[in-house]
């Protein structure tokens with residue numbers, strides 16, 4: 001397993017590949033990533049009648065959701081899970097399963113005829129004169145605009161101390177967790193009490209002795225259920241879309257402070273009720289075993305790192321990033337590189353920018369900010385040229 005002390009920018013997995021056709025294509029806009037962010041962006045560009053292509057590393061639209069753990073259900077009710085021009089089908093107050101969302105994305109792309117090229121991992125983006133050049137293996141796409149929509153789950157983040165744990169301990173990141181059956185017998189340590197950690201720990205506790213290390217950022221007293229979907233979620237949605245935005249000091253402060261999302265479905269009391277032992281943060285390794293902030297350590301058979309993700313834009317050769325590799329943009333527009341846009345990243349504009357309720361608005365905003373395509377000059381019959 002790769003950890004944060006291992007220096008590598010390659011997040012390619014074995015399920016996708018670069019394009020080997022060796023072709024070069026010209027389009028007005030290239031969208032890199034065909035998850036909900038790339039599809040919403042594509043739908044807006046299609047409405048404007050632009051020539052664009054969506055390049056996606058996965059084999060099938062919706063795979064980023066399909067590949068998450070088996071029992072995952074959305075925390076956002078169906079009423080807020082639709083994309084521009086297409087509501088999520090069925091009961092608006094239900095919370096869809098992850099495969100239902102994946103199927104919805106596939107249906108969305110098909111019903112709008114969005115030009116998604118699946119199985120194409122982009123490995124380079126640079127500028128050549130007045131055009132962007134996007135590459136995947138031997139193939140390239142030239143364009144006036146590029147929208148990067150590669151999502152917030154690019155490279156699993158695992159602390160360096162994972163490498164010092166004993167070889168007998170099975171380790172995986174939450175992105176590789178499917179269900180408890182894949183774990184060896186014996187105690188399991190889940191590291192990180194965010195939503196993934198809490199939900200995974202609760203599920204595992206039914207079959208394994210389970211510990212969870214860390215402290216939640218917050219635990220709002222609202223759970224995903226029908227009554228809340230009807231009465232409280234509209235308020236939460238309003239705050240996440242219109243109050244906590246980068247346009248005001250309160251929003252900007254919360255963007256900086258929000259290290260982890262608050263616990264939505266599974267609270268600490270649920271974990272305790274399920275028999276999960278909550279232990280302090282893991283701070284080191286003693287004799288190959290995880291050691292905690294209170295000086296204790298434990299014997300476990302497996303560790304699941306629910307420690308989030310980091311960005312991986314190493315393949316973009318453009319002056320669009322700060323010293324930490326974070327994109328420099330104003331509401332998704334990269335002012336230093338005209339024609340370059342980001343969508344679907346944390347707090348692009350609002351707290352909900354990287355979620356389904358926020359993606360449509362950000363896509364609309366970017367499509368409006370994108371200059372109209374330059375039409376090729378038309379040579380009239382009498383030899384005059386119309387621009």
Ligand SMILES: Cc1cc2nc3c(=O)[nH]c(=O)nc-3n(C[C@H](O)[C@H](O)[C@H](O)COP(=O)(O)OP(=O)(O)OC[C@H]3O[C@@H](n4cnc5c(N)ncnc54)[C@H](O)[C@@H]3O)c2cc1C
Pocket residue numbers: 032033034035036037038055056057058063064065068072073074075076120121122123149150151152153196343344345354355356357
């Ligand atoms: C466990 C979990 C639960 C979540 N639950 C909710 C929820 O309940 N409600 C909600 O609104 N949000 C939720 N989110 C947040 C968010 O909605 C999802 O992360 C969502 O998948 C983000 O969509 P996206 O399109 O931005 O990115 P992704 O879905 O990650 O899609 C990015 C796409 O880009 C492609 N890609 C990446 N790199 C390249 C490359 N170099 N070349 C070509 N293609 C590339 C990938 O193949 C992928 O298809 C959840 C997130 C997680 C991790």
